Amino acid sequence: MNTKPYTLDRVVRMLIGLAILIGIFLLIKKLSAVLLPFLIAWLLAYLLNPIVGFFQNKLKFKNRILSIFTTLLIFICGFAAIIWFLTPLVINEVSKLSNLIVLYSKNFNVDIFLPIAWQNEIRNYLWNLNIQSALQDENIMNGIKKLAPQLWYLINGSLSFVFGLAVIVIIFLYLIFILLDYKKISDGLIEIIPPKHRSIVSEVLHDLEIGMNRYFRGQALVAIIVGILFSIGFSIIQLPLAIVFGLSLGLFNMVPYLQLVGVIPALLLALLRSAETGQSYWSVLLGIVIVFLVLQLIQDLILTPKIMGKVTGLNPAVILLSLSIWGSLMGVVGMIIALPMTTLMISYYKRFVLNPNQSETIIQSPEPEDKPIEEDGK
Incomplete structure (x- = not known):
């Protein structure tokens, strides 16, 4: 094997390179709050650029700006459509929850796993909240209308809200500018690299693009399918908030194992389902566990191998x-x-x-x- 000897000059160069890498890492960590909007915009641009290219190359949009704004319009309209679809479901499910909570506060018996004193405290607290009238459809909308002006004045005077809005605007501007010159920016990153290292850096960036592309597209498809299957499973066992809760778990699935945060709300929803039907709490909980286990097996044995491969x-x-x-x-x-x-x-x-x-x-x-x-x- 032909390897270079570790001379003093080579060791010094390696130490200098390591020090530069550590310095870059510390600088990025220090400037993370400033760089984060740019990174988010770059990630969005990376995901949306194929759509922009489709409009420009396949549909023959002559102006790239028109392709960009068409893509952004579709993206915003799609997000708004999802909100429009989910909002009535959420309001309807919250209204059902109000009746279940009141029913629990009156009649539900959990002697097998809660002391009597705890039961009385929970019933009294929930009953005094007057949840049933507060969570009806018309009262929810009236409450929102009454609170909106007051909340607006409160938020308008908050520096954090202004900063958050500014960050959103900055991300949006970054996104537009990156999409306008996506190819030039990508090629420009290579040009600043010394010529002798340019080929390997180009290969690294190419592999990074391929890897990110495969991962995000595959994981997004897995998350959508898992969210739909969770919604179906929770609907079969008639769990409250079945559709909303299932889709939320699918969204969390974009990060592996993050759907496990749904265990705690699942326990509470099982409590309400048991109060509604008089069914044993543990049998309802068993149904939820079965849904989680079946979906995890489907994801690990079918979805991930077929869609993600060995990414x-x-x-x-x-x-x-x-x-x-x-x-x-x-x-x-x-x-x-x-x-x-x-x-x-x-x-x-x-x-x-x-x-x-x-x-x-x-x-x-x-x-x-x-x-x-x-x-x-x-």
């Missing part, structure tokens, strides 16, 4: 560690990009540190297990 191939412990580290560094965005970034870092470590003479492609196509990965070469 990550990480051990669950490594996944949790990766989510913790990236989440602490970049918040929610860090948790979203944690797995593809960790996978690429491990792949490059194996290639350039453990196997420096190996020249195969880092990330292979994540084909389903029942399909051949290699082609015939014809």
Whole structure:
């Protein structure tokens, strides 16, 4: 094996390079609040750029600005349509919850797992809240109308609201400017690299783009399917807030294992379902556990292998560690990009540190297990 000797000059260069990397990392961490809007905008631009390209290349939109605004309009309208669809469901389910809570405060008996004193305290507290009248449809809307002006004055005087609005505007402006010159910006990142390192950096960025593209598209499809299946499962066992709760768990599924945060609200919803029907709390809870287990098996055995392939191939412990580290560094965005970034870092470590003479492609196509990965070469 032909390897370079570790001379004093080489060691010094390696230490300087390591110091530069540490300095860049500390600088990014220090400026994370400033860089976060740009990173969010870049992520959105990365996801929306294929749609912009579709309008410009396939539908022959002559002006890229028109393609960008058409894409943004579709994106905003789609988001608004989802809100318009879910809002009546949420109001309807909240109205049902009011009746269940009042029913529980009057009649529900949980002697088997709550002391009598706790039961009395919970009943008295819920009854004094007068939830039934407060959570009816017309009262909800009237309450919103009455509170809206007061909340507006309160929020309008809040510096945090102004800052949050400014961040949204900045992200939107970043998004437009990045989409306008997406190709130039991507190529410009390569031009600032010294020529002797340009090819490897170009390869890294190309692999990063492929990996992120596969991961986000695949994980988004998995999250949508899981959300729909959760909604169906909770509807079958007639759990309150079945559709809203199921879709929420699907959204949380964009980050692996984050859907487990739904365990606590599931326990409370099981309590209300038991109060409504007089059914044993533990039988309702068993139904919820079965839904979670069946959906987890479907996701692990069918959806993830067929849709995601072997995009990550990480051990669950490594996944949790990766989510913790990236989440602490970049918040929610860090948790979203944690797995593809960790996978690429491990792949490059194996290639350039453990196997420096190996020249195969880092990330292979994540084909389903029942399909051949290699082609015939014809």
